[in-house]
Amino acid sequence: xxxxxxxxxxxxxxxxxxxxxxxxxxxxxxxxxxxxxxxxxxxxxxxxxxxxxxxxxxxxxxxxxxxxxxxxxxxxxxxxxxxxxxxxxxxxxxxxxxxxxxxxxxxxxxxxxxxxxxxxxxxxxxxxxxxxxxxxxxxxxxxxxxxxxxxxxxxxxxxxxxxxxxxxxxxxxxxxxxxxxxxxxxxxxxxxxxxxxxxxxxxxxxxxxxxxxxxxxxxxxxxxxxxxxxxxxxxxxxxxxxxxxxxxxxxxxxxxxxxxxxxxxxxxxxxxxxxxxxxxxxxxxxxxxxxxxxxxxxxxxxxxxxxxxxxxxxxxxxxxxxxxxxxxxxxxxxxxxxxxxxxxxxxxxxxxxxxxxxxxxxxxxxxxxxxxxxx
Amino acid sequence: xxxxxxxxxxxxxxxxxxxxxxxxxxxxxxxxxxxxxxxxxxxxxxxxxxxxxxxxxxxxxxxxxxxxxxxxxxxxxxxxxxxxxxxxxxxxxxxxxxxxxxxxxxxxxxxxxxxxxxxxxxxxxxxxxxxxxxxxxxxxxxxxxxxxxxxxxxxxxxxxxxxxxxxxxxxxxxxxxxxxxxxxxxxxxxxxxxxxxxxxxxxxxxxxxxxxxxxxxxxxxxxxxxxxxxxxxxxxxxxxxxxxxxxxxxxxxxxxxxxxxxxxxxxxxxxxxxxxxxxxxxxxxxxxxxxxxxxxxxxxxxxxxxxxxxxxxxxxxxxxxxxxxxxxxxxxxxxxxxxxxxxxxxxxxxxxxxxxxxxxxxxxxxxxxxxxxxx
Numbered sequence: 001x002x003x004x005x006x007x008x009x010x011x012x013x014x015x016x017x018x019x020x021x022x023x024x025x026x027x028x029x030x031x032x033x034x035x036x037x038x039x040x041x042x043x044x045x046x047x048x049x050x051x052x053x054x055x056x057x058x059x060x061x062x063x064x065x066x067x068x069x070x071x072x073x074x075x076x077x078x079x080x081x082x083x084x085x086x087x088x089x090x091x092x093x094x095x096x097x098x099x100x101x102x103x104x105x106x107x108x109x110x111x112x113x114x115x116x117x118x119x120x121x122x123x124x125x126x127x128x129x130x131x132x133x134x135x136x137x138x139x140x141x142x143x144x145x146x147x148x149x150x151x152x153x154x155x156x157x158x159x160x161x162x163x164x165x166x167x168x169x170x171x172x173x174x175x176x177x178x179x180x181x182x183x184x185x186x187x188x189x190x191x192x193x194x195x196x197x198x199x200x201x202x203x204x205x206x207x208x209x210x211x212x213x214x215x216x217x218x219x220x221x222x223x224x225x226x227x228x229x230x231x232x233x234x235x236x237x238x239x240x241x242x243x244x245x246x247x248x249x250x251x252x253x254x255x256x257x258x259x260x261x262x263x264x265x266x267x268x269x270x271x272x273x274x275x276x277x278x279x280x281x282x283x284x285x286x287x288x289x290x291x292x293x294x295x296x297x298x299x300x301x302x303x304x305x306x307x308x309x310x311x312x313x314x315x316x317x318x319x320x321x322x323x324x325x326x327x328x329x330x331x332x333x334x335x336x337x338x339x340x341x342x343x344x345x346x347x348x349x350x351x352x353x354x355x356x357x358x359x360x361x362x363x364x365x366x367x368x369x370x371x372x373x374x375x
Numbered sequence: 376x377x378x379x380x381x382x383x384x385x386x387x388x389x390x391x392x393x394x395x396x397x398x399x400x401x402x403x404x405x406x407x408x409x410x411x412x413x414x415x416x417x418x419x420x421x422x423x424x425x426x427x428x429x430x431x432x433x434x435x436x437x438x439x440x441x442x443x444x445x446x447x448x449x450x451x452x453x454x455x456x457x458x459x460x461x462x463x464x465x466x467x468x469x470x471x472x473x474x475x476x477x478x479x480x481x482x483x484x485x486x487x488x489x490x491x492x493x494x495x496x497x498x499x500x501x502x503x504x505x506x507x508x509x510x511x512x513x514x515x516x517x518x519x520x521x522x523x524x525x526x527x528x529x530x531x532x533x534x535x536x537x538x539x540x541x542x543x544x545x546x547x548x549x550x551x552x553x554x555x556x557x558x559x560x561x562x563x564x565x566x567x568x569x570x571x572x573x574x575x576x577x578x579x580x581x582x583x584x585x586x587x588x589x590x591x592x593x594x595x596x597x598x599x600x601x602x603x604x605x606x607x608x609x610x611x612x613x614x615x616x617x618x619x620x621x622x623x624x625x626x627x628x629x630x631x632x633x634x635x636x637x638x639x640x641x642x643x644x645x646x647x648x649x650x651x652x653x654x655x656x657x658x659x660x661x662x663x664x665x666x667x668x669x670x671x672x673x674x675x676x677x678x679x680x681x682x683x684x685x686x687x688x689x690x691x692x693x694x695x696x697x698x699x700x701x702x703x704x705x706x707x708x709x710x711x712x713x714x715x716x717x718x719x720x721x722x723x724x725x726x727x728x729x730x731x732x733x734x735x736x737x738x739x740x741x742x743x744x745x746x747x748x749x750x
Binding site for chain 2: 323
C-alpha cells in the first residue's frame, strides 16, 4: 500500500508523492502534530480546508489515554478522529524519555516508565510499540528507538545506539508479523547523538534494513550549524529512493535548510504550540525574517486597536475575517475561539510555505525562494 | 431599519420575520449568546453553517474588556467578530448585579459597581448604557433596567420597578438622540419580580412607550408554574404587533411553553455553557424528555467505547463525523476540540428544534409537536 515516487529534483531538494492506504502526501510536506488524535483547537474540516495531506499522532499519549484497545474498538485513528487522509504515529520512544523527567528505567530489553497522568507504572518494548501502533492503525508508523539527551557523551551515545539498532531490528521483525495486510509502512530512525561517526554508522545500518521509509531522530535544532552538519553527513548514506522524515523539526529556516538536503517530511508542534501562547507567524513580504523567526507576539498592547489582519500578506480564513485588535481581545479574555483562529493561521502559513517550496523545486527556483525567505 | 411582520399564527404562537440593518431573523428564534463578541468555541463560519440568524453580546463584558471605544474603532461588533448578520446586545443591567455579588450601589441616578476582572470602580447610567451600545453597534439593543433578586419582597420590587421605568424612559430618550441614522432598534423590558400586579403595571407602562420591540426580564425559570403565570399575565398587556423577547430563558420545555404564549425570541447560555461541562442535548426520538431535561452527561465512563454519535437522530457535523467514545476521550484529555464539537452539536439541536417549531406553527401542528417533545 505504500510507495514513494520522486517527481522533480533541484540540487538535493526534491518533490515527490507518498502513496498510502489513505491517500497521497505531496512532499516536501509539513505534518501537523495531533498528539492525542486531534490537532489542538481545529476540526478535521478546518485542517482539510487549510489543505494538509497528513497529520501525526502520538503512541505514548494514546496508549495512556484512552488506550490503544479503545481506539481500535472505535475503528482506529482515522475513523475516530474523522481524518480520512494519511496519518503517522511516532513510536513513543521520545515521550517515554521527555515526559518522564529522566526517570524511566532503560534496559536492553525494555523501558519501564511512569504515566505522566497518574504515575501508574508501564513498560514499552519494541514489540509492544509495534502492537500499539498496529491497533492505532496509522498509515506510517515509526520504529521504537531510544532518544538520548543530545548532550550525552560519546560512550553513552555509542551504547544507546547499539540498543536502538537492536530495538529497530526487533521493531521491524514484529512489524512484519503484524502487517499481514500490508496496510501500514514502517519507518526506521537514524540516531547517533552529536557524533558524526555514530550518525554515519547508524545511517548505514538503518539503510541496510528493510524499512519502507527513513527518518533522522534527535536533531534538536540547536546549535543550528552542528545539527545541519550531522544531518548532512547522515543523508549521504541513505538511499535516494526512500522518503526521509526529520523528527520534531519545524522552524522556518530549518525546513528550508533541510529541504535543500533532500528531506521530504517534517513534523513539529511549533506552529500549534506557539499559537496557543499568542505567537503569530508572518511572511517575508510582511517583515518575517530569520532574526524575528518569522513571528511576533500578539499580546503586546500595541495591537489592541490594530485593524490589520494577523499578516497582511496572508489569505487564510482568520486573516480574511478578523483584525489583530479582535484577536488580541480574545486572547486577553482567554476566549476559546482565539486558539482556533491563531492555530488556523499558523498552520496555513506552514502549508502555504510548503506549497511554495514544492512549486519552486519544480520550477527550478528553490534557491531563489530560499534566499527570499532567509536572506 | 427595523421591522417585524407576523407570518402565521397557531393559537398565540406565531411565526414572523424581524428585519434589521444586518438582515432578517426568522421567529420564533433561539439567539446564541456571544458574551465577549464570540460564541464560545465556535467560528462565525460554524455558526453560519448551523444556520443561526442572530447572536447576542454583552454590554457589561465588552465595556470592561476590550472597551466600547476599541470595538467602535475596530468597526463595531459585527465587523470585529465577522458576524455579518443581526446582532443583539443586552444593557448590562443584569451583569452589574449578578457579577458583583450584590455589591453594586444602586441610586435613582446610577449604578456604581466594581469590575469582576480587576475590581476597578465604574458606573452605569441608562444614558451610558445607550452610549456604549451605540458604539458597539448591534442591531437590537436593550434598555437599561434594574434586575432584582427574584425573591425580593413586594416593597423592594415596587420601588425597583419605579426606578426601572424611569431608567427605561431615560434609555429611550438617549437612544432617540443617538440613533439619528435609524440603524438600531431599542427594546423595552417588562420587570415586576414575582408579583402579578407589578408585572401588569410594568407591561402597561412599557407598552405605552415608543420602544421598537419588547422583552420580559427577570424570569428565572423556576418555579416553572409561577414563572409561566407571570409571563402569561404580562403578555396580555403587550401589543401583538411588536416582537417579544424572553431574556435568559432557554430550557427546552420553557421554549415550547413560551412560544405557545406568543414569545418570539430567546437568548440563553444553556446549550453553550452545558457543552463545556460535557452535557449533550438529545432529541425526543433518542429518548430526550422533560424529565432528563433532554440531556445526558458524556463524561460517564459508559460512553468511553461507544461507537454511536452524540445523538443518533442528529445530523450535525459532530454527529456525522465523531463517536461518543472519541468525544469522551477528548473531554477527559481536556482537548480544545471537544468544546467546539459539543457546542456545535448543542446549538444545532436548538437550531433544528426552532426550525421544527416554526414549521409546525405554519402547518398548524404546533400543539402536536409540543406534545411529542413534552409528552
